[in-house]
Amino acid sequence: MKDFFISYTGNDRTWAEWIAWVLEEAQYSVVIQAWDFRVGGNFVLDMHKAIEANRTIAVLSTLYLEKPFPQSEWAAAFAQDPTSANRKLLPVRVENCQPPGLLGQIVYVDVFNCDEVEAQQRLLAAVKDGRMKPDQRPSFPGKPVQREVPEHVPFPGQSNPGQSNPGQSVPAQAPAPKAAIGANTPQPVPVGLTASQKRRLQQKLDALQPELDLRAEKLQQLRKxxxxxxxxxxxxxxxxxxxxEEAQLAVLENELDAIEAALAG
Incomplete structure (x- = not known):
């Protein structure tokens, strides 16, 4: 008995063959009309044998939902597992269409509007038994807390040799070339980012963070x-x-670190 029977309409043959190839490449057994229904064979008997596969993949498109024969194919799988306890029927959408009635109650997977690697990953994940837990820990969704370190910390034990009391301390002197900071000397005001510069940096940070998250997720899926x-x-x-992707991710992380450091400075 085969693992999968691919149910499709003639207009979606290329999609059906791609799905069959990906599954057989992943060591699943497949029966598909384009490859297994030979000239001189009995179509009805061949179809009867095909739907005895462990599971049926319905290649969903607008035409598939309109044609009468594909409906009997997915209905045969549905009749064997009406509660989907064994996932006998696996709908795979190859275009934007809405399955009606009972077919619409079964969770489907989309393999369109994405590149081939992602489509293959989605398909293989859909047919895999068990939980969908990833192999690696998901990336932390929060932002790291940046330490706030002042530019200069005065030495608290320095004494003033001009004072009569040797234990009396004075404010520390700033390193050269800055002038010494005494009791009558005002504290210098450090020149930082303007409000406009900070706003532009924050906007850039907000734009780069989603891109970083998407690339991290894509890298995780590629590794899987x-x-x-x-x-x-x-x-x-x-x-x-x-x-x-690792190289691009490293560049983004460095850029984000630089922006966060500038905003915290």
Whole structure:
């Protein structure tokens, strides 16, 4: 018995074959009309045998939902598992469409409006049994607390040799070339960022933080996809993507650290 039967309409054959290829590449067994229904065979018997697969993947599109024959295919899987306790029916949307009626009550996965690596990762995660817990700890959603360190701290034990009382202390002197700070000398006011500069830096920080979070999430998903990939060529491509994302992530982190340091200064 096969792991999956791919139910699709003729217009979505390319999507169906891509899904079948990804699943077989991940060591699942698949039956699909384009590859397994041969000339001279009995279509009805072949279809009867195909729907006996452990699970049915319905390739959802607007045309799929309109055609009569695909409805009988997903309905056969639904009848075997009406409460979805065994996830016999797995809807996979390949375009923006809304499944009606009973089919609309089953959670689907989208493999469109994303690149191929992400689509493959979504598909393999959807067919995997068990919880969807990631392999690595999620990134901390909060912001790190920056230490506030003053530019200069006067030495509290320095004494004033001009005083009659040797134990009396005076304010510490600033390092050269600054003038000494005495009792009658006003404290210098450090020149910092203007309000306009701080506002622009904060806006840039707010814009970069979501990008950093997205790249960190994408890097995590790429690593997860690499862990389950068996095809050497695809693994090589994933490793290259991971290296590029790590480099971009490091650049963003350095830029954010510099902005936060400037705002805290």
């Amino acid at each position: 996809s690499l862990a389950i990939m068996v095809d050497p060529a695809t693994k090589f491509q994933l490793e290259k993507q991971i290296q590029a």
